[in-house]
Amino acid sequence: MLVIREVIEMDEDALLVLKDLRKWYKIKKGMFGGTEFVRAVDGVSFSLRRGEAISLVGESGSGKTTLGRTILGLEHPTGGKIFFEGRDITEMKPKDMAWYRRQTGFVQQDPFGALPPFMTVMRILEEPLIINKIEKKERRERIYKALSEVRLTPVEDYLKKYPHMLSGGQQQRLVIARAIILNPKLIIADEPVSMLDASVRIEILTLLRELQRRHNLSIIYITHDLSTTRYFSEWIYVMYAGKIIEKGLTGELLKNPLHPYTKSLLQAIPDPDAKNRFVIREIPPGEPPSLVNPPSGCRFHPRCIYAKRGLCNVKEPPEFEVEKDHLVSCWLYADSEE
Numbered sequence: 001m002l003v004i005r006e007v008i009e010m011d012e013d014a015l016l017v018l019k020d021l022r023k024w025y026k027i028k029k030g031m032f033g034g035t036e037f038v039r040a041v042d043g044v045s046f047s048l049r050r051g052e053a054i055s056l057v058g059e060s061g062s063g064k065t066t067l068g069r070t071i072l073g074l075e076h077p078t079g080g081k082i083f084f085e086g087r088d089i090t091e092m093k094p095k096d097m098a099w100y101r102r103q104t105g106f107v108q109q110d111p112f113g114a115l116p117p118f119m120t121v122m123r124i125l126e127e128p129l130i131i132n133k134i135e136k137k138e139r140r141e142r143i144y145k146a147l148s149e150v151r152l153t154p155v156e157d158y159l160k161k162y163p164h165m166l167s168g169g170q171q172q173r174l175v176i177a178r179a180i181i182l183n184p185k186l187i188i189a190d191e192p193v194s195m196l197d198a199s200v201r202i203e204i205l206t207l208l209r210e211l212q213r214r215h216n217l218s219i220i221y222i223t224h225d226l227s228t229t230r231y232f233s234e235w236i237y238v239m240y241a242g243k244i245i246e247k248g249l250t251g252e253l254l255k256n257p258l259h260p261y262t263k264s265l266l267q268a269i270p271d272p273d274a275k276n277r278f279v280i281r282e283i284p285p286g287e288p289p290s291l292v293n294p295p296s297g298c299r300f301h302p303r304c305i306y307a308k309r310g311l312c313n314v315k316e317p318p319e320f321e322v323e324k325d326h327l328v329s330c331w332l333y334a335d336s337e338e
């Protein structure tokens with residue numbers, strides 16, 4: 001079986017490339033000083049092509065939100081590299097970071113918290129255009145276009161409204177309009193539907209998918225809910241305790257999950273079929289580990305029913321390519337123990 005050591009080669013078509021990205025937070029140890037680190041993101045590598053959507057899936061505390069914020073430049077990485085169109089973001093000067101910010105858009109989890117409450121829709125959308133010195137006539141055109149694209153129409157009905165006058169779904173559409181108004185190439189959507197009513201979740205995901213296809217956008221969709229990824233992405237990357245532990249094409253990974261943790265995430269999805277109410281589900285015991293002192297070897301080993309003592313608790317599994325484009329970090333898939 002092929003073991004992937006250097007995961008990412010520079011791909012000509014790649015928009016974004018992460019190499020061994022780390023984000024650690026320094027914290028004080030006990031009452032008498034000393035420092036230790038929360039390893040929120042700990043060695044993440046992948047590449048994202050133009051026009052491609054990936055879902056980054058994991059429990060809360062897996063590091064997925066920190067990873068998204070670090071890619072956006074809202075957090076400075078502790079180590080590793082981020083390349084965007086071949087340019088190293090981690091070494092970028094503030095002047096060039098302004099360029100990078102125009103290439104990226106952010107859709108947050110809580111739309112109401114993300115919108116300034118004392119600004120009208122018009123003003124919220126106009127602000128990034130003014131900062132980027134877009135002329136008045138073009139500003140108006142772009143605002144009308146963005147609101148039409150997210151289906152807040154007739155546009156005139158919304159321009160003078162404040163965020164509290166909109167429903168949760170309309171607020172999230174406005175956040176998406178703001179994210180696309182500078183024509184970015186990459187959108188990071190962090191749990192964009194988890195605070196919305198079930199009835200509007202699919203609408204918002206479908207809208208993001210339409211925008212992705214229409215504008216050839218690359219999207220990183222961050223979620224704890226594997227069941228929503230089938231509506232959205234080409235790829236699923238599963239994250240656990242600061243690391244990506246499985247990557248695969250969406251259909252293949254959902255049909256044939258490999259990592260015991262991914263299997264448990266799928267088993268945890270509620271099944272409305274009454275016939276399956278007595279089916280026994282393999283849910284791992286315990287909680288995700290502390291990111292201050294993560295377990296040695298495979299970070300999932302304290303919760304894994306397949307863990308092999310003397311191997312899983314000692315040696316970190318490399319990435320194995322089990323099928324074409326389906327990779328997993330788990331010793332169960334090694335031909336021989338290394």
Ligand code: SF4
Pocket residue numbers: 259260261298299300301302304305306307308312317329330331332
């Ligand atoms: Fe379980 Fe070992 Fe695989 Fe980790 S490497 S998921 S402990 S079998």
